[in-house]
Amino acid sequence: MRDFTFHTPTKIFFGKGKEANVGEIIKGYGFKKIMLQYGMGSIKKSGLYTTVMTSLKENGIDIVEMGGVEPNPKYDFINRAIKLANEENVELILAVGGGSVIDSAKFTAIGASSSLDVFDVAMGKVSTDKALPVATVLTISAAGSEMSASAVLTNTELGIKKGTGGDYIRPLFSILNPELTYSVSRYQTACGISDIMAHTMERYFYPVDDTPLTDRIAEGLLKSVVEAGRIVMTEPHNYDARATIMWASSLSHNNLTGCGRENALAVHQLEHALSGMFDHIAHGAGLAVLFPAWCRYVCGKNIKRFAQFARGVFDVKEENDEIAAILGIEALENFFKEIGMPQRLREFGIENKAEELAELCTMKRTRTIKSYVEIDADVAKDIFNCCY
Amino acid sequence: MRDFTFHTPTKIFFGKGKEANVGEIIKGYGFKKIMLQYGMGSIKKSGLYTTVMTSLKENGIDIVEMGGVEPNPKYDFINRAIKLANEENVELILAVGGGSVIDSAKFTAIGASSSLDVFDVAMGKVSTDKALPVATVLTISAAGSEMSASAVLTNTELGIKKGTGGDYIRPLFSILNPELTYSVSRYQTACGISDIMAHTMERYFYPVDDTPLTDRIAEGLLKSVVEAGRIVMTEPHNYDARATIMWASSLSHNNLTGCGRENALAVHQLEHALSGMFDHIAHGAGLAVLFPAWCRYVCGKNIKRFAQFARGVFDVKEENDEIAAILGIEALENFFKEIGMPQRLREFGIENKAEELAELCTMKRTRTIKSYVEIDADVAKDIFNCCY
Numbered sequence: 211m212r213d214f215t216f217h218t219p220t221k222i223f224f225g226k227g228k229e230a231n232v233g234e235i236i237k238g239y240g241f242k243k244i245m246l247q248y249g250m251g252s253i254k255k256s257g258l259y260t261t262v263m264t265s266l267k268e269n270g271i272d273i274v275e276m277g278g279v280e281p282n283p284k285y286d287f288i289n290r291a292i293k294l295a296n297e298e299n300v301e302l303i304l305a306v307g308g309g310s311v312i313d314s315a316k317f318t319a320i321g322a323s324s325s326l327d328v329f330d331v332a333m334g335k336v337s338t339d340k341a342l343p344v345a346t347v348l349t350i351s352a353a354g355s356e357m358s359a360s361a362v363l364t365n366t367e368l369g370i371k372k373g374t375g376g377d378y379i380r381p382l383f384s385i386l387n388p389e390l391t392y393s394v395s396r397y398q399t400a401c402g403i404s405d406i407m408a409h410t411m412e413r414y415f416y417p418v419d420d421t422p423l424t425d426r427i428a429e430g431l432l433k434s435v436v437e438a439g440r441i442v443m444t445e446p447h448n449y450d451a452r453a454t455i456m457w458a459s460s461l462s463h464n465n466l467t468g469c470g471r472e473n474a475l476a477v478h479q480l481e482h483a484l485s486g487m488f489d490h491i492a493h494g495a496g497l498a499v500l501f502p503a504w505c506r507y508v509c510g511k512n513i514k515r516f517a518q519f520a521r522g523v524f525d526v527k528e529e530n531d532e533i534a535a536i537l538g539i540e541a542l543e544n545f546f547k548e549i550g551m552p553q554r555l556r557e558f559g560i561e562n563k564a565e566e567l568a569e570l571c572t573m574k575r576t577r578t579i580k581s582y583v584e585i586d587a588d589v590a591k592d593i594f595n596c597c598y
Numbered sequence: 599m600r601d602f603t604f605h606t607p608t609k610i611f612f613g614k615g616k617e618a619n620v621g622e623i624i625k626g627y628g629f630k631k632i633m634l635q636y637g638m639g640s641i642k643k644s645g646l647y648t649t650v651m652t653s654l655k656e657n658g659i660d661i662v663e664m665g666g667v668e669p670n671p672k673y674d675f676i677n678r679a680i681k682l683a684n685e686e687n688v689e690l691i692l693a694v695g696g697g698s699v700i701d702s703a704k705f706t707a708i709g710a711s712s713s714l715d716v717f718d719v720a721m722g723k724v725s726t727d728k729a730l731p732v733a734t735v736l737t738i739s740a741a742g743s744e745m746s747a748s749a750v751l752t753n754t755e756l757g758i759k760k761g762t763g764g765d766y767i768r769p770l771f772s773i774l775n776p777e778l779t780y781s782v783s784r785y786q787t788a789c790g791i792s793d794i795m796a797h798t799m800e801r802y803f804y805p806v807d808d809t810p811l812t813d814r815i816a817e818g819l820l821k822s823v824v825e826a827g828r829i830v831m832t833e834p835h836n837y838d839a840r841a842t843i844m845w846a847s848s849l850s851h852n853n854l855t856g857c858g859r860e861n862a863l864a865v866h867q868l869e870h871a872l873s874g875m876f877d878h879i880a881h882g883a884g885l886a887v888l889f890p891a892w893c894r895y896v897c898g899k900n901i902k903r904f905a906q907f908a909r910g911v912f913d914v915k916e917e918n919d920e921i922a923a924i925l926g927i928e929a930l931e932n933f934f935k936e937i938g939m940p941q942r943l944r945e946f947g948i949e950n951k952a953e954e955l956a957e958l959c960t961m962k963r964t965r966t967i968k969s970y971v972e973i974d975a976d977v978a979k980d981i982f983n984c985c986y
Contacts, residue, residue, distance in 0.1 A: 211776075211837070211838055211841040211842070211845075212613070213612060213613025213614060213616070214610075214612050214613065215609065215610065215611055215612070216609070216610040216612065217607075217609040217610065218606060218607075219605075219606075219607035219609075221603065221604070221605040221607075222602075222603065222604040222605065223603055224601060224602050224603070224604065224857070224858070225600070225601025225602065226601060228601070388599075420838045422822045422825060422826070422838075422842060423818065423819060423822040423823075423826075423842045423845055423846055423849075424845075425818075426817075426818025426819070426821060426822055427815050427818050427819070429814075429818065430811065430813075430814025430815050430817065430818045431811060431814070431815070433814060434810045434811040434814055435811075437810060438810070438811075449599070450599055450808045450810075453599040453858065454599070454810055454811045457599075457811055457812075457857065457858070458811055461811075466854075469612070469845065470612070470841065470845070
């Protein structure tokens with residue numbers, strides 16, 4: 211087991227109707243003026259906006275609104291939010307939405323705490339450990355940003371999607387009500403499931419051994435998500451299944467499944483290039499195509515690990531490790547297919563841009579990505595080609 | 599899944615040699631004067647005391663020493679520590695030791711933040727949410743106090759061992775170096791394993807269903823502890839096995855395995871009466887005797903759950919649930935036996951005090967304890983008799 215630091219101070223309020231307490235919770239922390247960020251208006255249709263606003267107002271919280279966060283939050287939008295947050299001296303950024311809204315809130319919180327350019331922060335050109343507090347009311351189980359130390363933004367002009375990380379951007383608190391995800395479409399639910407599984411598998415398949423406790427937590431999480439995922443495909447209002455997926459979302463990316471391991475988020479790096487270049491590709495859908503392809507590409511380097519995955523997650527009974535490993539990857543691919551995820555990049559209606567994507571994710575061949583097989587531009591190109 | 603609040607802000611520094619950073623970490627938080635609590639001197643023999651003191655002094659931290667915490671920390675000692683902490687205006691209590699030292703530090707932290715009597719707090723007569731910050735350097739994997747919201751003290755005069763709980767007493771940070779547990783005796787290691795398993799099983803066997811994710815995390819934790827427990831019995835210096843047990847210690851009682859469930863710590867309530875009355879009984883050893891007896895007493899109320907436990911933790915292959923449930927409890931009992939735990943209360947060299955113990959744990963028949971079978975004084979007496 212590798213040395214690790216584990217710090218997840220985000221307070222989780224989990225359960226039915228908890229969003230109605232948001233104002234009281236914020237007041238309890240002593241904040242008086244906040245910025246409310248949300249997406250393209252679905253929270254207005256669902257009534258969540260009214261619930262949140264009512265709770266905030268009843269508790270005397272001043273609200274600066276900044277709706278309109280797009281999927282894959284944009285650098286431009288974030289800069290406008292930072293400007294407004296500074297002008298209005300807000301004390302906390304409240305994100306009501308999914309991963310994009312939360313990531314937008316996190317970058318706003320970073321930008322409003324210093325004069326740094328948040329794209330420079332994302333590109334790793336400058337570093338910081340200061341951010342306003344962020345809180346969330348989660349509406350989509352997927353990114354895990356509600357409890358994670360990371361955030362991603364997209365610079366549309368440059369076609370670059372990049373992330374940053376650090377405990378300083380973990381939310382102060384997050385409200386998780388599984389009922390709020392009842393209305394998430396079948397497709398978006400499946401994208402979320404792919405993302406949750408990918409967060410877990412990225413850590414599970416990092417080249418470190420001897421972490422049986424962390425492994426079993428990861429396998430249990432994956433197995434539970436597969437089971438619940440099958441249920442919500444036909445029963446979108448199944449509370450317990452939605453709850454399992456929602457809690458798994460948070461645990462999959464708060465680094466519990468990475469304790470004693472490490473985490474290069476290898477397949478995420480490939481996918482960020484993809485959805486950075488093609489804005490219409492949902493992150494989870496991209497991951498669902500790329501992950502099995504990556505597994506096939508690298509599994510020869512640690513057959514035992516992939517066999518363990520097959521048995522621990524998909525109950526593969528095969529005793530031969532090599533066969534079990536392949537069966538496990540097939541089971542993963544079949545599960546993604548079953549929940550309606552694409553199998554090939556061509557299904558997104560795009561040209562094969564393997565070469566350009568490979569350049570992008572290796573930052574013009576200036577870096578490689580750690581995985582069982584070190585990913586340089588040539589390897590990345592192979593993987594993108596394999597799944598085109 | 600039941601609603602829950604989950605808040606584990608304790609920062610974990612896990613790995614080899616991390617205790618040498620304790621002064622730097624404390625300095626990083628800005629504390630200048632601390633109280634150092636430790637036990638009966640084993641940290642002086644092992645050299646840990648010197649390491650910690652050197653690190654504190656090098657970082658300019660003023661130290662008020664309060665060594666001599668006994669197993670099952672005593673009300674008297676804690677009161678002396680509170681007095682000293684107040685006189686010296688210490689800002690943080692650093693516990694270097696196991697659960698008893700940490701619990702002593704927690705009660706000292708409570709007492710030094712108000713004029714409340716900490717025994718009244720433990721008895722639930724008064725409540726508070728204020729405590730000085732506590733930090734820990736853990737030397738025994740067992741109580742989980744290094745990341746938990748609870749603490750227990752013993753009033754020797756009244757023969758009462760009682761606990762209190764709340765997020766406000768979760769440690770600020772804990773340093774977990776598995777190497778520090780190499781020197782823990784075989785017996786104490788086994789007691790710790792029993793305690794860790796009991797913390798997990800108490801939650802796992804609380805009468806709530808529909809928490810598959812939490813269940814699988816619990817099963818994975820138990821299975822990993824059983825596996826690692828067998829290893830350390832013959833290889834006390836096996837780093838990975840010690841690391842698994844140490845990390846399981848923290849996760850077993852930080853409430854991760856209770857999310858969406860509840861937790862009456864039923865068997866703990868029985869055991870606290872036992873080791874409150876008989877100071878020579880190690881908490882973990884008491885639990886190892888009581889837990890299988892409690893399981894047998896209540897398992898008829900939820901055979902399916904005990905069958906799931908048998909299959910998930912001990913790989914019982916039996917398809918009939920009733921038989922599997924019994925085989926699981928037997929496997930648990932056999933495991934405790936295998937690691938050198940007693941099977942019967944008489945092995946502690948005590949008289950059968952079932953009647954008195956039953957009165958004690960139900961506070962003279964004024965309360966019952968929630969479990970599959972509600973535990974009143976008569977039930978408690980039955981269980982104590984069963985395992986005498």
